[in-house]
Amino acid sequence: MSDNWDVIVVGGGNAGFCAAQSAREHGARVLLLEKAPREWAGGNSYFTAGAMRTVHDGLDDVAAFVEPPATDRVDLDPYPAEEFLGDLRRVTDGRADPELSEILVGESRATMSWLHELGLRFELMFHRQAYEVDGRFRFWGGLAVGTVGGGKGMIADHLAAAERHGITVRFGAHVTGLLTTAGGEVRGVRLAGGEHVEARGVVLTSGGFEANPAMRSAYLGPGWDLALVRGTPYNTGDGITMALAAGAQPCGHFSGCHSVAWDSGARPTGDRDLTNQLTRGGYPFGIVVNANGERFVDEGADFRNYTYAKYGAEILRQPGSRAAQVFDAKVLDLLRPEEYQAPGVTRVESDTLEGLAKELGIDETRFVRTVEEFNRSVSGERFNPAVKDGKHTDGVRPVKSNWAQRLDSPPYVAFPVTCGITFTFGGVRIDPTGAVLDTAGRAIPGLFAAGELVGGLFFFNYPGGSGLTAGAVFGRRAGRTAAA
Ligand SMILES: Cc1cc2nc3c(=O)[nH]c(=O)nc-3n(C[C@H](O)[C@H](O)[C@H](O)COP(=O)(O)OP(=O)(O)OC[C@H]3O[C@@H](n4cnc5c(N)ncnc54)[C@H](O)[C@@H]3O)c2cc1C
Structure with missing residues (x-):
């Protein structure tokens, strides 16, 4: 050559x-x-x-x-x-x-x-x-x-x-x-x-x-070595390391990254067939709970495009770095089939909230209370997924700012998720x-x-x-x- x-x-x-x-x-x-x-x-x-x-x-x-x-x-x-x-x-x-x-x-x-x-x-x-x-x-x-x-x-x-x-x-x-x-x-x-x-x-x-667990835990912090990698296993920071060795100036948010809700059953690094289909981006239309059965983010803070990249880190911080997205039957049509009906999707379904919690292995009593409190707090008028509809909750923490609807139409469906890191x-x-x-x-x-x-x-x-x-x-x- x-x-x-x-x-x-x-x-x-x-x-x-x-x-x-x-x-x-x-x-x-x-x-x-x-x-x-x-x-x-x-x-x-x-x-x-x-x-x-x-x-x-x-x-x-x-x-x-x-x-x-x-x-x-x-x-x-x-x-x-x-x-x-x-x-x-x-x-x-x-x-x-x-x-x-x-x-x-x-x-x-x-x-x-x-x-x-x-x-x-x-x-x-x-x-x-x-x-x-x-x-x-x-x-x-x-x-x-x-x-x-x-x-x-x-x-x-x-x-x-x-x-x-x-x-x-x-x-x-x-x-x-x-x-x-x-x-x-x-x-x-x-x-x-x-x-x-x-x-x-x-x-x-x-x-x-993002595909280098040692650099992840060194720069992003404890626990990040355990995140699943959404993409290529070959991005191990080589270029950054060699540029810094040549005298380059480090720049930007070294302890920050793009990370999302990712199928909890996904492999440690990206899947060439499913690629981004392992993303779970439908959370604005349901609620997200941790293993204690508690909500921890405003699922409707903004359009998915403006929240999804920071919510992976929120999941990483939860017990066991796990969470579940919970929906009822009336919003299932809004979940992208490419993500939520892809082969091998980790999914749990039940006709009751108690049954769903049992299947998920999360705190049953607390989960049912979370949903009941959430349902009581829902206010606002017409639900519209294409605009920030202002249909929000009153009196629960965290608030849900848009697209808040009661979870009251069984079957209830949950998708267990973890943190998938995208890039640093x-x-x-x-x-x-x-x-x-x-x-x-x-x-x-x-x-x-x-x-x-x-x-x-x-x-x-x-x-x-x-x-x-x-x-x-x-x-x-x-x-x-x-x-x-
Ligand atoms: C699942 C997923 C979905 C995403 N969806 C979107 C989206 O829809 N829109 C969007 O804007 N962004 C998206 N992103 C982010 C996007 O992937 C990145 O912003 C963009 O691809 C980065 O491009 P790049 O060329 O910098 O890096 P890459 O595309 O990662 O290319 C880097 C290349 O460098 C190679 N390499 C590494 N080390 C060496 C070495 N030592 N010697 C030689 N080669 C080396 C790697 O093998 C790799 O091929 C997504 C990311 C993932 C993982």
Whole structure:
């Protein structure tokens, strides 16, 4: 294989392919090195729903890059930049880096068109981001567009596009270190086995440390070593470790991560067939209880897109890191079949609340009291899943702020869940061009980064669909800078 590379990209997920494409389009000879074997191509990006948050002007605007929808009974409000920025600031408690946030939001829409031109296919996500109300499909939660075929489709499209554009992809290539000159310039990488590969620039896109239990417990805290991993087992923080060793500046919320309610029977790391189907995102329509039979979160605090990424951590903190989502018969139709009726779903059903508690092995008396108190506290008018309907509870703690309905229609159905970690928030600091900065704030020559391993954007929580967009926007920037 030629040693004559201009740019090496480390990690073949969405951010890596975007960086590689961008470097290529700016004239570079690009080698993408991926640690996993080909059967595990695509990193965490493969496991996604392919949901991508972008600014847009409504249906006519997204029609420029999505496949034509099967119906015109669609209500899709524009999602302007101020709203995306506002959502990002709100859920990150005002901590998201302002400059990176502006770039992410400001370039989101143009990046969707760029990806489409590269060959990625998009569609409106009727099945996960819209509800049919009064005969019309109403999109909610600032998120409407996803890749055709979810993460699996996205990675198939990226691989095909990489081949079309002459990007060399090498699987089973485990990068273990950076090659640095005496002057501190990064000029290539070292692979497991000792091989050196040189290039003018290296773009790190090798993900976070979510699949590394030692780093999880060191940075996220006790108990996080026991979380189940939703995605690839190969994201073990290698890129962050080697960048820090080269003098990169740590950045962002190192003790924070994205984590969700996840099927309690799932395997320790991601399932290539079921991917994100092991997520349990229907909790806004029921209640969530711990092993003591007590509620512990506001299930209806906001649209799922704005709460799901922080509720995994709440589950981790409960006794045994376990909980159960409880629904009655009248809301079962609102639970996404892809998640709640997938093969192997962990599920319990009973005609009585006592029976349900017994099946779940939780405190029966307390659970029945929790439901009775909850039912008595429900007030408000019409239930509407497509808007924040304000149908709330009065007098129970925690409150349920929206979509509160009595649990009174048997059979009662419960889904045992645990904490599934998605990705970690801490990483390296980049400048707006994608260059990695050192601890004195200077760009490290030849070193660039994008994707999950960049810190500074997400804190505490995350607006659903932002990870892939961030990887694409900053991958595109980093690739362009590396090629230059
Ligand atoms: C189940 C699930 C569902 C999700 N759904 C969505 C969604 O719908 N929308 C959204 O925006 N985000 C979603 N996310 C988050 C999303 O996956 C990430 O934000 C995004 O994929 C990160 O892309 P990336 O390219 O940075 O990392 P990845 O896609 O994880 O790619 C990193 C790659 O680097 C490789 N690598 C690691 N170490 C090395 C090394 N030493 N040498 C070489 N290669 C290495 C890994 O094998 C991997 O292939 C989801 C995540 C999961 C797990």
